[in-house]
Amino acid sequence: MNEALARLPGLLAAHVLLSAAALVLALAVSLPLAVIAARRPAVARVALAAASLIQTIPALALLALFYPILLGLSALVGAHIPALGFLPSLLALTLYALLPILRNAVTGLTSLDPAVIEAADGVGMTPGQKLRLVEAPLAAPVVMAGIRTAAVWTIGAATLSTTVGQPGLGDLIFAGLQTQDWTLVLTGCLASAALALIADALLGLIALGLAKRRRLAVWIGFALLAGGTIAAALPRLLPAPARDTVVIGAKNFSEQYILARLIGERLTAAGYAVEYREGLGSAVIFRALAAGDIDVYVDYSGTLWTNEMKRGDVPARGAMIAAIGDWARREHGVELVGPMGFENAYALAVRGADAKRLGLRTIDDLARVSAGMTLGADLEFLDRPEWAMLRRAYPLHFAAQRAYSPTFMFRALESGQADVISAFSSDGRIAAMQLTVLADPKGAIPGYDALLLAAPRRAGDERFLAAIRPLANAIPVETMREANYRVDRDADKQSPEAAARWLQTRIRH
Amino acid sequence: MAMADAPAVRFDAVTKAYDGRPAVDSLSLSIARGSFVALVGGSGSGKTTLLKTVNRLVQPDSGGVSIDGEDVAGLEPHLLRRRIGYVFQNIGLFPHMSVAENIAIGFRLERRDPGDRVAQLLDLVDLPRDMADRMPDALSGGQRQRVGVARALAAEPALMLMDEPFGALDPVTRDQLGNAYRALHERLGLSTILVTHDMAEALLLADRVLVMAKGRIVADATPRDLLAGQGGTAADALVAVPRAQAERLYRLEHGG
Numbered sequence: 215m216n217e218a219l220a221r222l223p224g225l226l227a228a229h230v231l232l233s234a235a236a237l238v239l240a241l242a243v244s245l246p247l248a249v250i251a252a253r254r255p256a257v258a259r260v261a262l263a264a265a266s267l268i269q270t271i272p273a274l275a276l277l278a279l280f281y282p283i284l285l286g287l288s289a290l291v292g293a294h295i296p297a298l299g300f301l302p303s304l305l306a307l308t309l310y311a312l313l314p315i316l317r318n319a320v321t322g323l324t325s326l327d328p329a330v331i332e333a334a335d336g337v338g339m340t341p342g343q344k345l346r347l348v349e350a351p352l353a354a355p356v357v358m359a360g361i362r363t364a365a366v367w368t369i370g371a372a373t374l375s376t377t378v379g380q381p382g383l384g385d386l387i388f389a390g391l392q393t394q395d396w397t398l399v400l401t402g403c404l405a406s407a408a409l410a411l412i413a414d415a416l417l418g419l420i421a422l423g424l425a426k427r428r429r430l431a432v433w434i435g436f437a438l439l440a441g442g443t444i445a446a447a448l449p450r451l452l453p454a455p456a457r458d459t460v461v462i463g464a465k466n467f468s469e470q471y472i473l474a475r476l477i478g479e480r481l482t483a484a485g486y487a488v489e490y491r492e493g494l495g496s497a498v499i500f501r502a503l504a505a506g507d508i509d510v511y512v513d514y515s516g517t518l519w520t521n522e523m524k525r526g527d528v529p530a531r532g533a534m535i536a537a538i539g540d541w542a543r544r545e546h547g548v549e550l551v552g553p554m555g556f557e558n559a560y561a562l563a564v565r566g567a568d569a570k571r572l573g574l575r576t577i578d579d580l581a582r583v584s585a586g587m588t589l590g591a592d593l594e595f596l597d598r599p600e601w602a603m604l605r606r607a608y609p610l611h612f613a614a615q616r617a618y619s620p621t622f623m624f625r626a627l628e629s630g631q632a633d634v635i636s637a638f639s640s641d642g643r644i645a646a647m648q649l650t651v652l653a654d655p656k657g658a659i660p661g662y663d664a665l666l667l668a669a670p671r672r673a674g675d676e677r678f679l680a681a682i683r684p685l686a687n688a689i690p691v692e693t694m695r696e697a698n699y700r701v702d703r704d705a706d707k708q709s710p711e712a713a714a715r716w717l718q719t720r721i722r723h
Numbered sequence: 724m725a726m727a728d729a730p731a732v733r734f735d736a737v738t739k740a741y742d743g744r745p746a747v748d749s750l751s752l753s754i755a756r757g758s759f760v761a762l763v764g765g766s767g768s769g770k771t772t773l774l775k776t777v778n779r780l781v782q783p784d785s786g787g788v789s790i791d792g793e794d795v796a797g798l799e800p801h802l803l804r805r806r807i808g809y810v811f812q813n814i815g816l817f818p819h820m821s822v823a824e825n826i827a828i829g830f831r832l833e834r835r836d837p838g839d840r841v842a843q844l845l846d847l848v849d850l851p852r853d854m855a856d857r858m859p860d861a862l863s864g865g866q867r868q869r870v871g872v873a874r875a876l877a878a879e880p881a882l883m884l885m886d887e888p889f890g891a892l893d894p895v896t897r898d899q900l901g902n903a904y905r906a907l908h909e910r911l912g913l914s915t916i917l918v919t920h921d922m923a924e925a926l927l928l929a930d931r932v933l934v935m936a937k938g939r940i941v942a943d944a945t946p947r948d949l950l951a952g953q954g955g956t957a958a959d960a961l962v963a964v965p966r967a968q969a970e971r972l973y974r975l976e977h978g979g
Contacts, residue, residue, distance in 0.1 A: 327815070327818075328813075329811075329813030329814065329815035330815050330816075330817060330818065331815075332780070332811065332813070332815055333811075333814070333815025333816070333817065334815075334817075335780060335800075335804065336778065336780065336804060336809035336811070336815070337804065337805070337809070337828050337829055337832070337874065338800075338801045338802065338803070338804035338805030338806075338829065338832060339801060339832060340801045340832075343801075343832055347817075347828075347831075348817060351819050352818070352819060427819070
């Protein structure tokens, strides 16, 4: 936990930079647009309708949408536009900040006293002088209120940029949510809230200064906002030592966090500077590797087989891994460094006592008694192809099916609300709760071997590969379960870093 | 170029329609330099529209307006307006600027130093000099309109356009301010066009009264001639009201 909290200053700085950049860009777009819109009602209608429409898209979806858009753009212009990280986050947050600024600025400019506008024309102001001397100062309070709203929204929504691989306070929140480390979640939330309140207060000071004609207040507000942003940017502006920085990707669950740290430790020891992009969705992470946005991560053979290769057949584990290795190199230039030695497959698990009492060893056995049982599934299992494959292969007819988030799914099994759950075979709670994983004699579910994958530009980098190759075939499933359990258990929780260090001591090679 | 013997303002077949309805209908008129002309008429008679064609707050559909012989259409609107004083009923003081900043706005637009003009102008409109630092919302209605007049006079214009300038003021302030402005008109040698719906005000302040109806001039006479019934029927109807009021007041006072 302390190691994670040590990342707070860096994440806070990244959060400040992203929010400030998005807000400045939104101001640069929306203020001139508002001036035009205030003079042309047709422009105002179109601009406000577009901004409102953008606002109705959930921020998480808007961030995710920029990934395919930027990838497509990359392909179109034939140059590499980063589709993960800062750029998509900046664009999504900017779009999100447009509406409050635009709406308030248009309202502020169009609701000015017509007599004052007539006087401005009557004394002989040019359109520019009218804007600068009369319209802008009189609309300023309303415009500032819009900017304050936009700032608070942007800082809050910036926590979601974690999902497209842009570091920020969201890293703490998402990692904390996955590993149930509430201190981490709370730290991220409080830091983000404090940042929003401070930004709002400083913008409020500027607004007050403008309204009361106190230049000092305006300058103090500006100076503190600019100072904070520059302080956040400073570490990046200083010339960094010319080290080769490796970006390690991770999906959004404990095992992935632990493996990312394990890989990171080895690369750091080999002299590389390491960055983490955590919380990436299954849908984007392989393409991020292929595009070079991340350098290395661990995926699962079944996921690549069904989601990326769109295959419906289920070959033997070894054959599937070989086929994936060929496909990855041929189609994407991605290097399969090797399987890690364990599987993290979807598996049906029952309480150990039930297994003994009912004599359950395989899913066939389960099918006999399924009519009297309740299935507890994780949130996506019932919609996944694996569930369809299982039902095709075995006559499963449960009395009831309920979906839970993973933690509550285990609790439901423990308390008897569910009798069977869709567990992951490497989950540490299987051993800790003395659950029985039912065998799949018909081979209905594909293998989910953890595979260590490297980006195309690392494929020929022998020093890089040498640093991580010892991880191949080095982690038996029992060891991975134990490492996962150290992070997932309720008492005496460990951070993914600590679990990774423990795992390092257990590696065979 | 300006001609020495040209009228201060000349309207030449000025026409302006709103939604097909003529506000000003092919109107021609000359206003002599130094004269104080009142434009009188009911609402919708076109008097404000006509006034605003002079400083191009309204663009005529056809016809032309010239000032000192110079066609206003050939001038940049903002440069034209800086040469003309403009006062209107709602005043339009800039609420975020002090009295001094309001009065000196014309200097600021041209990046000129106003020197002690603000103090002079406050003297001119009978406002105390220490009012310079006040904000408009701390002034009474009469004080605000005095500031409005001072702002209009700041650039030393030869021509003043006044659109119901005293319409929103109480009768006492209105009378005071009207007389005070008339005195300024004389002292500064201004040409003034005053739009008003109040015939009594027109008769008492102007030396030429124009009556407008439906976008045309229906009477054009001196106050004395109007009172003598030489302005025609439309003018007589307007003159009858203040005359009857004056007679009733006279009878009240003398018991007749």
